[in-house]
Amino acid sequence: xxxxxxxxxxxxxxxxxxxxxxxxxxxxxxxxxxxxxxxxxxxxxxxxxxxxxxxxxxxxxxxxxxxxxxxxxxxxxxxxxxxxxxxxxxxxxxxxxxxxxxxxxxxxxxxxxxxxxxxxxxxxxxxxxxxxxxxxxxxxxxxxxxxxxxxxxxxxxxxxxxxxxxxxxxxxxxxxxxxxxxxxxxxxxxxxxxxxxxxxxxxxxxxxxxxxxxxxxxxxxxxxxxxxxxxxxxxxxxxxxxxxxxxxxxxxxxxxxxxxxxxxxxxxxxxxxxxxxxxxxxxxxxxxxxxxxxxxxxxxxxxxxxxxxxxxxxxxxxxxxxxxxxxxxxxxxxxxxxxxxxxxxxxxxxxxxxxxxxxx
Ligand code: PMP
Numbered sequence: 001x002x003x004x005x006x007x008x009x010x011x012x013x014x015x016x017x018x019x020x021x022x023x024x025x026x027x028x029x030x031x032x033x034x035x036x037x038x039x040x041x042x043x044x045x046x047x048x049x050x051x052x053x054x055x056x057x058x059x060x061x062x063x064x065x066x067x068x069x070x071x072x073x074x075x076x077x078x079x080x081x082x083x084x085x086x087x088x089x090x091x092x093x094x095x096x097x098x099x100x101x102x103x104x105x106x107x108x109x110x111x112x113x114x115x116x117x118x119x120x121x122x123x124x125x126x127x128x129x130x131x132x133x134x135x136x137x138x139x140x141x142x143x144x145x146x147x148x149x150x151x152x153x154x155x156x157x158x159x160x161x162x163x164x165x166x167x168x169x170x171x172x173x174x175x176x177x178x179x180x181x182x183x184x185x186x187x188x189x190x191x192x193x194x195x196x197x198x199x200x201x202x203x204x205x206x207x208x209x210x211x212x213x214x215x216x217x218x219x220x221x222x223x224x225x226x227x228x229x230x231x232x233x234x235x236x237x238x239x240x241x242x243x244x245x246x247x248x249x250x251x252x253x254x255x256x257x258x259x260x261x262x263x264x265x266x267x268x269x270x271x272x273x274x275x276x277x278x279x280x281x282x283x284x285x286x287x288x289x290x291x292x293x294x295x296x297x298x299x300x301x302x303x304x305x306x307x308x309x310x311x312x313x314x315x316x317x318x319x320x321x322x323x324x325x326x327x328x329x330x331x332x333x334x335x336x337x338x339x340x341x342x343x344x345x346x347x348x349x350x351x352x353x354x355x356x357x358x359x360x
Contacts, residue, residue, distance in 0.1 A: 001318075003321055004319060004340065004344035004347060004348065006320065006321060006333070006340070006344075006348070007321065007322035007335060008154075008175070008196070008297060008333060008335040009174075009175070009195045009335070010200060010201050011196045011335055012340060013199065013246070013339050014339045017253050020249055021249060028044070029044070031044065035048065035241065035242065036241060036242040036245070040239055040241050048248055049233075049241075051248055052244060052245070052247055052248030052251055053068050053070075055248065055252060055255060056247075056251050058255070058259075059178060059251060059255065059259055059260055060184055060207075060260065061184065065209060066184060067206075067207070067210060067213070067230040068205070068206075068207055069206040069208065069229040070204075070205065070234040070240075070244050071203075071206055071223075071224075071229055071239075072204060072223060072240060073204055073224065074204055075101070075172060075174045075191070075192070075204070076104070076108070077204055078172070078191040078204060078206065079108035080111075081224040081226070082105075082170055082189065083112040083113055084221070085208075085214045085218075085220060085227075086168070086170065086188075086189070086212060087109075087114075087115075087145075089113075091114070091142075092114040092116055092142075092143055093109065093113070093115045093143050093145050093147060094115070094137075094143045094145070094146040094167070095115050095116065095118065095147045096120055096137060096147065096148035097117055097121070098120050098149060099152030100152060100153075100155060100326075101149050101152055101153060101154065101172060101174070102148060102149040102172065105147060105149065116143070118137060118138060120136075120137065127287070128287055128288060129287055129288050130288070130289035131157060131292050133161055134159070134162055134163040135161070135163070139167060141166065141167065143167045144168075145167060145168040145169070145170045145188055145189070146168075146169055147171075148169070148170075150173065150176055151174075151294055151297070152175075153175040153296070155299070155329060156286070156288055156293065156298060156299035156333065157288060157292050157293075157294060158293065162186055168189065169186060169189075170189040170191075171189070172191060173192045175192075175196050175297060175335075175337075176296055177196075177197050177198065178198065178260055178263065178338060179197055179263055179267050179296055179337065179338060180260055180263060180267060180268075181260045181261055181264055184207060187207070187209075188209050188212050189206065189209070190205075191204060191205065191206045191207070192204070194243060194247055196296070197250075198250060199243050199249075199250050200242070200246055202240040203239075203240045203247055205247075206226065206229075208230070210230075212226075213226050213227045214226060214227050223237065257338075263338050266342065267296070267336065267338070270340065270342055270345045271293070271294070271296075273342070273345045273346065274300075275290075275298065278298075278300050282303065283303055283360045284300050284301065284302060284303070284352065286300045287301065296335060296336060296337055297333055297334075298335075298336060299325055299326075299329050299331060300332050300333075301325075301330065301331035304359075305330070307359055308324075308330075308332070311332065311355060312324045314351075315348075315355075319347075320348055320351055322335075
């Protein structure tokens with residue numbers, strides 16, 4: 001039985017990548033040991049690391065005036081790193097809250113300086129969960145930066161519009177990076193934990209515009225300091241080498257798939273396939289305004305919530321893993337990151353149809 005893993009993260013990785021990693025595990029390129037057993041300062045790993053960075057730069061067309069950092073600490077590490085690196089004494093920052101993760105980012109930033117928090121969630125007249133468009137955010141032109149999370153993994157809310165402002169935009173792209181094209185030039189800082197669209201957990205990707213690097217000698221924990229990371233090619237201390245290597249394999253796989261352009265088309269089709277089925281059914285529903293539905297994380301509810309446990313158990317027996325929704329939202333959630341093939345979504349829809357036929 002083919003299994004499909006809908007986990008929100010750590011999420012499934014492309015089978016091809018896992019196979020390559022397996023083949024190379026014990027004896028990487030004939031060197032007699034694993035890449036995870038090699039020095040990060042050695043020729044071999046430095047080559048792997050540099051290739052991964054180059055492939056990422058190609059995929060996202062990262063401009064030359066941006067540093068690409070491979071850091072530790074996940075998304076939450078960046079919740080601290082962003083204000084520590086970017087918020088100067090006497091300055092404030094705007095934090096846009098569209099769901100659980102941007103709220104957590106604001107709570108963490110609060111410890112490190114003045115921030116203005118702005119909730120943008122709202123309900124439509126029909127009671128659907130929705131958001132305020134970026135054009136309607138109230139932004140302070142003197143802010144050090146504006147922080148937001150374009151795809152809320154828990155809430156299943158996503159937006160693509162950006163505010164027209166000269167203030168640097170800082171975006172948590174943990175659950176949407178590489179899922180479609182973006183214009184990196186529009187952002188000051190982009191960060192993402194690796195464990196959804198990039199590779200295994202333990203690695204965090206940061207893209208930072210050079211003029212936003214903190215001053216040399218700023219009082220920032222060394223491990224979170226963008227300048228130190230940039231000056232040391234992300235090897236100020238020992239980086240998560242195996243996760244970095246695997247991320248590199250994922251980037252090469254993405255290139256073979258046709259890059260983010262092709263992924264964007266496929267991801268739209270995958271999400272649409274599931275939403276279309278949910279929308280025509282009285283048995284299932286999604287309660288997000290269609291304009292803000294996430295392509296990556298699709299929450300859906302069963303009309304009869306007493307069937308939730310049965311749904312999850314039956315799905316698992318059919319090889320459809322990790323569909324239980326986040327405890328804050330309830331119901332189900334299907335995460336459809338890059339590695340999820342269209343057949344996975346089609347198999348899920350077939351299962352949902354049959355479950356509805358039996359229990360509807
Ligand atoms: N931001 C977003 C959008 C997330 O989805 C997550 C994790 N699911 C985080 C931040 C936190 O990431 P981490 O667990 O790597 O700290």
